[in-house]
Amino acid sequence: MSDGKPPVDSPEIRRLTPVIGPGHTFGSVTDKISSIVLTRPTSLGWYIGFLIAFSLMGMMTIAIGWLVIKGVGIWGINIPIGWGFAIVNFVWWIGIGHAGTLISAILFLLKQKWRTSINRFAEAMTLFAVACAGIFPLIHTGRPWMAFYMFPYPSTMGLWPQFRSPLIWDVFAVSTYGTVSLMFWFVGLIPDLATLRDRAVKKPLKIIYGMLSMGWRGSARHWHRYQSAYLLLAGLATPLVLSVHTVVSFDFAIAIVPGWHTTIFPPYFVAGAIYSGFAMVLTIAIPLRKVYGLEDFITMRHLDNMAKVMLATGLIVAYGYFFEFFMSSYSGNKFDVFLVQQRLHGPYAPFYYALILCNILTPQLLWSYKMRHNVTVLFIMSIVVNIGMWLERFVIVVISLTRDFVPSAWGRYSPTFWDWATFIGTIGMFVTLLFLFVRVLPAISIAEMRELVAETSEEKK
C-alpha cells in the first residue's frame, strides 16, 4: 500500500480500502449507527462543543440585533465598497453547501457506491450552510424588514420585483435550493427514521421518530416509489447545484466592474463551490469518524476519493485564476490590466498571495497517494482550502471594488468587530446545528449502508 506504486482501481485496492469495513452485517451496521443517536450517552465533549458553538451563535444574534437597531453602518462597508463581509460570507456558505448536493445527487446519478456513507451528513451540511448563507442576503440590506418586496406577490403597490437582477434570481435560487435540499434530505431520512422508531425504547422517542417516519413500513411498494422519488429528486438537485452557484456568480459577472465582468465566473464559481464544499465535508468527516468510531464506514477510500475530487476541482479553480489573469492581461483594457496589478501589488496583495498559496499550491500535495492517506494532512488541508476559498471571495468582492474606474472613488475596506461577530457567529450556528444533527438523527444513512452490505457480500460470492 505504501510502497509508492500508483494505486489503481483494481480488486486488490478495493479489498485493501473498501467502502465498508469487513465483516459487517445488516445488524451490526444498524447497531453502530443507531447507537450514536439512541443508546450512546451524550459525552462531555458534545456538551462543551455545543456550548461553545451555541455561545458563538448567541454572538451572531446580538450582532444582528445591533445591526437592525443601528443600521448597516456598523459594518466596515463604505461607498466604493458596498459589498463586504456579508457577500463574501454568503458566497462562501452557499459554496460550502454545494458539495452536499454533489455527493447526494450527482454521485448518486453516477452510481458511486462510496457516496453512501457520507451523503447524509453532507446533505445536512448543505442545509445548515444554506441556512447560514441565507442570513446574509437578508441582513445586508439596509432595511431587512422590507425583504419580502423581493418576492413576486400581488402587492398593494402594483409593483413586482425586477426580474433582470441577479439578486432577485438569488432569492429564487437560494430558496429553491434550500427547499429541494430539505426535501431530498428528508426523503432519504424516512427509512432511517423508521429504523430509529423501531429501535427506540422510550415511548416519547418512539412517537417522535414514528411521526417523522410517517408510517414507513418498508414494503416493496414503498421502496419502489421511494427509489423513483429519490432518483427524481437527485435529477432535480443536479441542475440546481450547477445553476444556484451560477446565479450567485452572476451577482458579479452581470456587473461592469473590472474583475467582476468575466464570462468564466459561472463554471469557475461552481468548481470553487464544490472545492470548498468537499473541503468542508472532509473537515466534518474526519473528526466525526474519529469521535464516533466510524472508521469502518467512512474508510480511507472515502477520504481518498474526496481528496481526489478536491484536487480535480482545485485544478479547475487554478485554471480559473490563471485565465482571469491571462484574459485581463490579454484584453488590452487598461482597467483590466490595472486590476491584475492591483491583485499583485495593491494594498490587498497579501490576500491574493495567500489565496494562491491556499488554493493552488497546497492542494498539489494531493497528487501524492501518501498525502491522501494521511488523515492529519487531509484535515489540515481541508481547513486551508476553506480559508483559501474564503479569501477567493474576499479578493473578488473587495479588491475589484476598492479600485475601479474612477480614481477619485478609490477606497479601502476593513471589517469591523460586527463584521467578524456575524461571520464567526454563523460558523457557530453551523456547528450548533451539526451538533444537534449528529445527536438526534443518524449521521450515516442506515438503509443505504444495509444495501451496501448486501451488495458487497454478493460481490464476494
Place this chain on the structure above:
Amino acid sequence: MAQIFHRSTNFIARFSVFSALFLIGIALVAVLAVARSPYMTRQNITREQPVQFSHKHHVGDDGIDCRYCHTGVETSAVAGIPPTKTCMNCHSVLFNNASYLEPVRESYRSDKSIQWVKVHRLADFVYFNHSIHINKGVGCSTCHGQINQMPLVFQANTLLMQWCLDCHRNPEQVLRPKDQVFNMDWKAPDNQAEIGAELRKSYNLRTTAELTSCSTCHR
C-alpha cells in the same frame, strides 16, 4: 407489543395535512386582503375634527364652489385648507353665537391655527400635485368621493399605489370635460371610453409609460 399510534391517528394525520394546506392558503389570502382592507387603508372612517365641519352643509346645501375654500387646487400642488379668516368671512355674522364655532372664533382672536386632522394622508415620499389633475380633467369626486354628501369627511378611496396606477394606466375611464371638474354630482356617461380617449388626446396627457414612471410621483 402495543402499537405506538392508535387507529384514530390515521384521521389526525390526514386531517392535519389537508388542514395545513388549507390554513396556509387562508393565511396567504388573509394577509393580502388585510393589506387592502379599510383597517389598513383607513378608508370610510370619519375622523374627529376640532370643529365638526360639514361639507354636506357648505357644499351640498349652500352650493359653495370647492375653490372658494381650497384656493390652491388649480395652481398649486397642495389644495390647501382654508385659514380661519375664510371661515370668519361669513361666521363673523352667521351663527356668531353658536357654541360649536367657538374654536374658530378662538383661533381668530388668538391667531393660532385650528389643528385640523388630515384625512387623506400620503407618505412624504409621494409627491402628489393637485393642480395637474384638475387641469387635465380629473374631477374632485373621482378621488375624494361625493364630498357634498359627507357631513364629516372620510377617505372614499384606498389611496394605495395600486389605485393610483390603475388610473395612470387608463386615465380615459375618469377624464371629464374641464367645466365638470368641480361638479360633485358628475357621473361617467355610457360612452365614457370614447369621450375619455378624446379628452386624453385634447388634454395632451403623457403616455402611460411616462405617467407610471417612478419619478412622476417619487421625486
